[in-house]
Amino acid sequence: MISTHVAPLDKDKVAQDGGYMIKKPVKAHLHDGSVVVYENGFVAVNDTIRTSGIKYNLTRDDSLIIQMLPTSEVAEYEYYRKFWHADTFLLTLTGDAFYIILFYALKAASAGISSMGA
DSSP states (O other), X not given: OEEEEEEXXXXXXXXXXXXXXXXXXXXXEETTSOEEEEBTBEEEETTEEOSOEEEEOTTSSOEEEESOEEGGGEEEEEEEEEEEOHHHHHHHHHHHHXXXXXXXXXXXXXXXXXXXHO
């Protein structure tokens, strides 16, 4: 089972001098209320995000593609992490396997009873 978690992204890390790169989907919430979506993450160099993103206005009824965004315009970042829950998958698999085994056991038992009666 896979789930998605939203997590904040540290603004100071993005604005650092050495540059910053993230490969996960990111929303940049701007001071003017608009939002820029970076579906595949972004690269920031010298206080500027240098990756194309989709900028939506405050009411989200208009959008445009932007190529660069000064990090000073960003109020907050959030990114999306995907988690694979192996325990849930194994429990589901184990549960399915149990029902399959039970089905065949009952089928075999039923076949055995009817063949004894014949």
